[in-house]
Amino acid sequence: MRFDLDMPAWKWPFYVARHPFEGFEDLRWKKAYSMRVSLVIVLCFFIITVCQQVMTGFLFNTSYVKVFNIVPLLVQTVVLFFTWVIGNWSLCTLFDGEGSMKNICCISAYALVPYLITQIVVIIASNVLLRGESAFIMFFQYFGIVWSVVLMISGMKTVHQYSVPKTLLAMFFTVIAMVIILFLLVLLMSLFQQVYVFGFSIYTELMYRFSI
Amino acid sequence: MPKMKKIATAVVSFVLAACSLATTAFADQPYEGYNYDWWDDPVPSQTGYVVDRVVTGLDFKTGTRYNTEAQLKEIAEEHGKQYFASQQEVDDYNAKLAVYEAYKDKLSEYTKYEKALDKYNTYLEKLAAYEQYQKDLADYEANPDGKDKPKKVSKPKEVEKPAEVKKPEPVEEVKELKANDILMTTVQLDNFSEPSDLFIDRETEELYIVDSGNNRILITDVNYEKEITIFDYFYNPKTKKYETLNNPHGIFVRHVRDEESDTDTTMIYIADYDNNRVLGVYKDGTVFQEFTKPSSEFYEDKVTFQPNKVVVDVAGNVYVNIKSITTGAVMFAPDGTFSNYFGANRVEQTAQAIANKFWKTILDREAAAQFIQAVPMEFSNFDIDEEGFIYTVTEAKSATTDVFKKMNPAGENILINLGFSDYIYGDKITYWWKNENFGSRINDVDVDENGTIRLLDTANGRIFEYTDECDLLFIYGGKGSQKGLFTTVRAVEAYNDVVYVLDSRKASITTFKRTEFGDIVHEAMSLYTEGKYEEAREPWNEVLSRDSNYWFAYIGLGNAELSQGNYKEAMDYFYRNSRPGYDRAFKQFRMQFIRDNFNLFMIIIAVVIVLGVVISKLLKMRKQKKAGGK
Numbered sequence: 001m002r003f004d005l006d007m008p009a010w011k012w013p014f015y016v017a018r019h020p021f022e023g024f025e026d027l028r029w030k031k032a033y034s035m036r037v038s039l040v041i042v043l044c045f046f047i048i049t050v051c052q053q054v055m056t057g058f059l060f061n062t063s064y065v066k067v068f069n070i071v072p073l074l075v076q077t078v079v080l081f082f083t084w085v086i087g088n089w090s091l092c093t094l095f096d097g098e099g100s101m102k103n104i105c106c107i108s109a110y111a112l113v114p115y116l117i118t119q120i121v122v123i124i125a126s127n128v129l130l131r132g133e134s135a136f137i138m139f140f141q142y143f144g145i146v147w148s149v150v151l152m153i154s155g156m157k158t159v160h161q162y163s164v165p166k167t168l169l170a171m172f173f174t175v176i177a178m179v180i181i182l183f184l185l186v187l188l189m190s191l192f193q194q195v196y197v198f199g200f201s202i203y204t205e206l207m208y209r210f211s212i
Numbered sequence: 213m214p215k216m217k218k219i220a221t222a223v224v225s226f227v228l229a230a231c232s233l234a235t236t237a238f239a240d241q242p243y244e245g246y247n248y249d250w251w252d253d254p255v256p257s258q259t260g261y262v263v264d265r266v267v268t269g270l271d272f273k274t275g276t277r278y279n280t281e282a283q284l285k286e287i288a289e290e291h292g293k294q295y296f297a298s299q300q301e302v303d304d305y306n307a308k309l310a311v312y313e314a315y316k317d318k319l320s321e322y323t324k325y326e327k328a329l330d331k332y333n334t335y336l337e338k339l340a341a342y343e344q345y346q347k348d349l350a351d352y353e354a355n356p357d358g359k360d361k362p363k364k365v366s367k368p369k370e371v372e373k374p375a376e377v378k379k380p381e382p383v384e385e386v387k388e389l390k391a392n393d394i395l396m397t398t399v400q401l402d403n404f405s406e407p408s409d410l411f412i413d414r415e416t417e418e419l420y421i422v423d424s425g426n427n428r429i430l431i432t433d434v435n436y437e438k439e440i441t442i443f444d445y446f447y448n449p450k451t452k453k454y455e456t457l458n459n460p461h462g463i464f465v466r467h468v469r470d471e472e473s474d475t476d477t478t479m480i481y482i483a484d485y486d487n488n489r490v491l492g493v494y495k496d497g498t499v500f501q502e503f504t505k506p507s508s509e510f511y512e513d514k515v516t517f518q519p520n521k522v523v524v525d526v527a528g529n530v531y532v533n534i535k536s537i538t539t540g541a542v543m544f545a546p547d548g549t550f551s552n553y554f555g556a557n558r559v560e561q562t563a564q565a566i567a568n569k570f571w572k573t574i575l576d577r578e579a580a581a582q583f584i585q586a587v588p589m590e591f592s593n594f595d596i597d598e599e600g601f602i603y604t605v606t607e608a609k610s611a612t613t614d615v616f617k618k619m620n621p622a623g624e625n626i627l628i629n630l631g632f633s634d635y636i637y638g639d640k641i642t643y644w645w646k647n648e649n650f651g652s653r654i655n656d657v658d659v660d661e662n663g664t665i666r667l668l669d670t671a672n673g674r675i676f677e678y679t680d681e682c683d684l685l686f687i688y689g690g691k692g693s694q695k696g697l698f699t700t701v702r703a704v705e706a707y708n709d710v711v712y713v714l715d716s717r718k719a720s721i722t723t724f725k726r727t728e729f730g731d732i733v734h735e736a737m738s739l740y741t742e743g744k745y746e747e748a749r750e751p752w753n754e755v756l757s758r759d760s761n762y763w764f765a766y767i768g769l770g771n772a773e774l775s776q777g778n779y780k781e782a783m784d785y786f787y788r789n790s791r792p793g794y795d796r797a798f799k800q801f802r803m804q805f806i807r808d809n810f811n812l813f814m815i816i817i818a819v820v821i822v823l824g825v826v827i828s829k830l831l832k833m834r835k836q837k838k839a840g841g842k
Contacts, residue, residue: 035216058787058794066251071227079227082220101216128802131795189228 009034013041013110020151024107024158033102038109045112046077048119057126060137080178084108087177088156092170097160107155111148118144246687247761250788252640258759260677260686260730261711263696264723267436269403269423275430275440277397278497284395287445287454293395294387302394309386318380328374338368399442404430404719409521410703410712413465413478414661419705419712420463421721422482427457429482434707443480446491448499455499458486462521462533481530483519490519490532490544503530506542506550517542523596525621531594531602538590540623541604555623557588557606557614589613597659601626605667607655612636615654616667627682635682638669652676660706662738668713673698675713675724679737683764686733688724689713696722709734729758736768745771763789770797779804 005026007015012032016023027033050073053063085108089101099107118140125137157167245259277284281297288295296302348362405425412419412434421430428444445454462483469476478495492501505517521533528546531554540556559565565586572580591614592607602619616637617625627635638652654676656668663680673691678684690697703714709731711724726734736751745768752768770785770793779801786794806813 039219059791059798064251066249066253074227078223082223086220105216130799130802131791185224185228 005030009037013037013113016110016155017113017147017151020147020154024155027107027110028158033106035102035106038106041109041112041116042078042081044116045081045109046074048116048123049073049077052119052123055123055127057129059129059131060126060134081108083178083181084174087181088170088174091174091177092160095166095170097162097170099159103159107159108152111151111155113148114151115144115148118147244690247763248640248684249761249763252636254641255761257761258727258729259688260727260733261675261688261724262727264710264725266695266720266722268718268720269401269430271436272401272430272432272440275399275401275442277399277442277444278495279397279445281397283445283447283454283497284397288395290454291395291456293393294389295395297397299396299398302396305386305389308384309388312383312386315380315383322377322379325374325377332371332373335368335371341365342367401430401440406716407714407719407721408460408702408716409462410705410714410721411463411465412705412707412712413467414707415467416478417707418465420465420480421714422460422463424459424461424485427459429457429460429463429480434710434712443493443497446493446497446499448502450499450502455491457482457484457491459484461485461519464522464524466524466528468528479524481522481524483522483532485518485520488517488519490522490530492530501548503532503544503548506544508550510552511542511550521593523594523602525596525600525602531596533591533594535590535592538587541591541594541602555591555602555604555617555619555625557591557604557617559586559588560608560611560613562586591617592654593656595657595659597663598661603657603659603665605654605657607653607670609649609651609653609671616657616665637667637678637682638676639672639674656702656704658704658706662734663741664706664734666704666706666711668701668704670701673701675704675711679741681741683767685737685764686730696724698722729755732758733762733764736765740768740771745775748772766790767793773797774800 009032012027012034016027019026050070053073054065054068056063085101085105088108089099089104091097092099092104122137122140122144125140129136153164153167153171156162156171157164160167160170162170243254243256245257246254247257249255279287281295285295287293294305296305342365345362345365352359352361404421404423407421408424409422410419411422417434418438419432419434419436421432423430426444428442431441431443432438444456446456447453448455460482464481466479466481467476468479479500480493480495482491482493484491488505490503491499492503493499503519505511516534516536518534518536519532520535523531523533523541525531529551530544530546531541532544533541537553538556540553543551543554545551568583568586571583589606589608589611591604594602594604596602600621602621604614604617604619606613606615608615614625616627616635618627620626638654642649642651644650650671652669652674653671654667655670658666658668659680660666664685665678665680665682667676667678668674669676674687674689676684677686677688689701691699693699698713698715698718700715700717701713702716705712709726713722713724714720715722732751732754736748736755739745739748739751748768749772752765752772755762755765756769766785766789770782770790773779773782773785774793774797777800779797782797783794783801786797
């Protein structure tokens with residue numbers, strides 16, 4: 001079978017999803033990385049997570065939607081994605097990885113596509129299925145996750161030109177790098193908060209002095 | 213590449229800004245009357261019970277011992293006490309005592325006089341000697357020849373002659389008595405001292421109070437109208453002695469009906485904590501059985517036998533709760549022999565317990581023995597209902613395993629919630645305030661004649677009322693010093709819609725009576741549990757008009773709609789109130805929807821098939837055209 005590889009940028013994620021192994025090779029060969037498409041996918045990731053919180057049927061909805069807060073969802077999707085990209089880039093540039101940050105961002109986003117599609121199916125199905133039929137939902141959920149993980153491994157392997165064990169090791173250490181990055185962020189935030197409190201207390205003190 | 217970094221910077225800064233806006237709030241107390249919503253958040257709700265009255269021992273003034281006069285005389289002799297038939301006798305005795313005391317005073321005065329008289333007499337003698345000396349001295353001075361100088365005698369100090377005191381008439385000696393030495397049929401009641409248990413005998417409407425600090429059982433009726441009967445001496449026919457209690461902790465009363473002679477025997481079981489026994493006595497105070505530490509090999513010698521609570525089933529098996537035993541209640545056969553342990557809790561699956569299990573599978577036996585054995589929590593209290601189910605509660609600060617169990621006679625918990633998850637009893641959220649944990653600690657359970665379950669939370673002084681299927685009805689009580697609030701609750705009992713709560717530190721019994729709202733809820737609930745959903749609709753609507761936060765009313769109304777076939781309405785009622793209910797309603801609704809729109813579905817499917825065939829044909833033609841064009 002022959003494939004016409006001169007396709008528009010938006011078709012590439014679906015092509016890659018259908019061809020987990022040679023798809024990324026083709027992508028690399030054709031240099032068809034599109035930042036725009038990957039950012040749209042990340043946006044979709046965020047929107048679908050929000051939909052999953054709000055629109056999942058009552059029988060399967062376990063989220064706390066009484067007070068809807070978008071900030072944790074943003075952290076769970078967009079921030080986590082970019083932390084993954086930054087963590088992977090900073091790790092793999094040190095260990096002979098060939099991928100640039102743009103490449104890593106693109107393949108990570110493209111790998112998310114199966115997960116997002118099955119998630120849409122799950123959201124729709126949760127509104128028409130009963131609790132006794134939850135096996136279908138579980139199947140779709142796991143199917144999407146496994147497919148995405150396979151794509152992610154294959155993409156990482158191709159983009160950095162690693163062997164499979166090295167890819168797995170790199171992904172494991174990427175997770176650790178993510179934890180460190182997030183920890184530093186939290187630390188930075190609390191430090192800034194203390195600086196702010198310090199400045200504010202000086203300000204109030206001055207105000208008291210001068211008002212009397 | 214620089215573009216992406218810009219985007220990442222923007223996103224991170226936005227998140228930082230958003231996070232700094234978020235604030236956290238802490239509520240140290242939920243509402244006065246409250247309930248829990250779908251997300252286990254407390255929401256304000258109407259209360260089902262209000263405080264009726266608070267009773268202490270001082271309200272009863274006097275109590276009567278059940279013993280006969282002859283028995284009391286025997287007891288007095290045995291325990292070195294003095295028996296009095298009435299207050300008159302005590303007064304007489306006291307009068308005699310006063311006379312004797314007066315005699316003793318007079319006697320001491322007289323002995324004092326006697327001493328003074330002695331002194332005076334010696335003075336007189338000395339004075340005579342001195343006068344003699346002076347006379348001799350004068351003689352000597354007048355004619356000193358041939359005579360010795362008389363020996364000098366000094367002048368004695370003058371002593372006054374004491375006033376005369378008559379010797380008093382002797383009076384019969386009377387011993388002084390302390391309050392503890394007096395034994396009377398009628399007793400002046402001071403306050404309870406650390407009472408620890410309540411029991412309501414539903415057949416005779418009697419209320420039993422275990423007055424632990426005073427080592428006695430007090431009996432009155434549920435309205436506190438009957439005079440208190442005091443149980444503190446029990447005749448043991450085996451030792452032929454009258455025995456006392458020592459810090460009793462629990463009580464259970466059982467009626468045995470003899471069909472042949474048509475007599476009713478009342479058997480009282482008392483957990484006699486510091487005497488290491490459970491005492492079985494008849495209502496006339498005769499001991500019929502004593503349950504002591506079993507000498508079976510299944511009962512470890514080192515373990516103490518200090519019974520905390522006691523429960524007896526219909527067959528006469530005695531279940532004893534002992535705080536130092538984690539393998540369940542100690543169960544005795546009716547004849548007093550140890551039969552086995554009953555209904556142990558499961559081990560709480562903490563991280564440590566799981567880690568221990570993991571190491572035990574890896575290491576050999578000796579090394580594994582070094583680890584601390586994971587032991588289940590012992591339960592703290594129990595109750596039995598008319599059908600013979602035993603309900604246990606476990607007082608644990610952090611553990612959630614088996615906090616409340618309903619056990620069948622085989623010792624299996626039958627409230628397992630279809631295996632989905634354990635129920636949460638008491639407060640669903642744990643409050644931390646100034647480093648102290650205010651999570652619920654359930655230390656008593658009561659099941660009334662309608663099957664309503666009440667759990668007593670000693671940490672917050674609250675009573676949690678559940679239906680027999682563990683749906684929360686009401687939360688009431690609280691911690692504090694005002695009327696209706698508690699400091700250390702120990703026992704809860706309910707009879708005829710009145711709830712009795714025993715506070716150990718306040719030494720009082722607080723009765724709660726049901727409000728109108730509570731009556732309506734219970735009426736609706738009893739119709740609901742009977743399956744009369746349609747009849748329960750009216751009271752449920754009434755409940756909702758009074759309190760729209762009362763979530764169980766929605767479930768009741770949803771079931772009413774479901775039974776009428778109004779699936780859409782039922783779904784609306786069940787939404788965010790009951791998942792199983794919604795599931796049932798939605799199943800019917802979906803079925804009906806498909807049935808009603810069967811033609812439409814068929815048409816859509818047909819159209820889709822036709823369209824698919826046509827499009828695939830068209831595509832083929834196009835491809836062929838393309839190929840042909842080439």
